Amino acid sequence: MKNICKIGMIGLVLALVNCQSVNYNKMFYEDVKPERVSxxxxxxxxPSADKEGNVYFTDQPNDKIYYWDWKTNQVIEFLDKTGRANGTHFDKDGYLITCSDDQGEIWKISKDKKVEVILKGFEGKRLNGPNDVWNDSFGGMYFTDPLYERDYWVDFKQELPHKSLYYRDKDGKISKLETFVQPNGIVGSEQFKKLYVSDIDAGKTYVYDVLGEGKLSEKRLFCEMGSDGMTLDKHGNLYLTGDGVHVFDRSGKKIYHIPIPEKWTSNVTFGGEHNDILFITASKSVYTLPTKVKGVK
Structure with missing residues (x-):
């Protein structure tokens, strides 16, 4: 009986190992490495993808926004003078929302390059420097506001004594939701009703349940790793950045690592015709990696 139990346990362990192996083999192509596009x-x-699968991204020191055209595999300049845009995300109406931290603002940019400043501060005070943003289906947005003093800021004086996560509703009302050491990357999912926020200086990423419009559960520790940027695939796996791209399953277990030959990998998203191309921003470069999985919508 004991031998049967032992054999059974060994079989279970092997099955679990094989299951894990199959999981990431179903996600990534063997021997296919990230390709530097530019x-x-x-x-x-x-980086964030529009409805056609083209990926828009920022070059903050040069104050520009570009996009990657998946049909031609070319990078094209979209906008000059962006308010030093950092994180971006497309809203449900197709506007590009940018964290333009030069004056602590958030911008809404149309495809024909018309700019509207939709957020200038909180309670009459300048934001530290909005960093990353995720738009929900209600027409609102969650965004992080850490503090990274830029050498191009002129006469900057910190007016808010905290670094926080905020929600701006569709009518423009802003609420402070939580304070962190240094909040950075953020991504959410309507499908899974989750919001992920990285506290990069604390070396942690947290997850919330999305309970309604601007309403979150108490935060829970997702993993002991901070991140500059992040994205989700359709299975709920979370992709974090820093030393390449680290992939975590829904339980917070690391299942895969994608090396990137750059000093720092800042952010990642899915794009392309079928939303299955991983687009990676890293230092002075951008990369693409074909995968077997699609990004979450």
Whole structure:
């Protein structure tokens, strides 16, 4: 009986190991490495895909926004003078929302490049420098506001004594939801009703349940790793950045690592015709990696 139990346990362990192996083999192609698309930038950040699968991203030191055209595999300049845009995300109406931290603002940019400043501060005070943003289906947005004093800021004086997560509703009302050491990357999912926020200086990423419009559960520790940027695939796996791209399953267990030959990997998203191309911003370059999985919508 004991031998049967032992054999059964060994079989279970092997099955679990094989299951884990199959999981990431179903996600990534063997021997396919990230391809550098361009290295013409100073520091790339904030990738987000439009409805056609083209990926927009920022070069903050040069104050520009570019996009990657998946049909031609070319990078094209979209906008100059962006308010030093950092993180970006498309809202449900197709506007590009940017964390334009030069004056502590959030911008809404149309495809024909018309700019509207939709957020300038909180309770009459300048924001530290909005960093990353995620738009929900209600027409609102969650955004992080850490503090990274930029050498191009002129006469900056910190007016808010905290670094926080905020929610701006569809009518423009802003609520402070939580304070962190240094909040950074953020991503959410309507499908899974989750919001993930990285506290990069604390070396942690947290998860919330999304309970309604601007309403979150208490935060829970997701994993002991901070991140500059992040994205989700359709299975709920979370992709974090820093030393390459680290993939975590829904339980917070690390299941895969994608090395990137750059000093720092800042951010990541899915794009392309079928939303299955991982687009990676890393230092002075941008990369693409075909995968077997699609990004979450």
């Amino acid at each position: 290295d013409q930038f100073s520091f790339t950040e904030g």
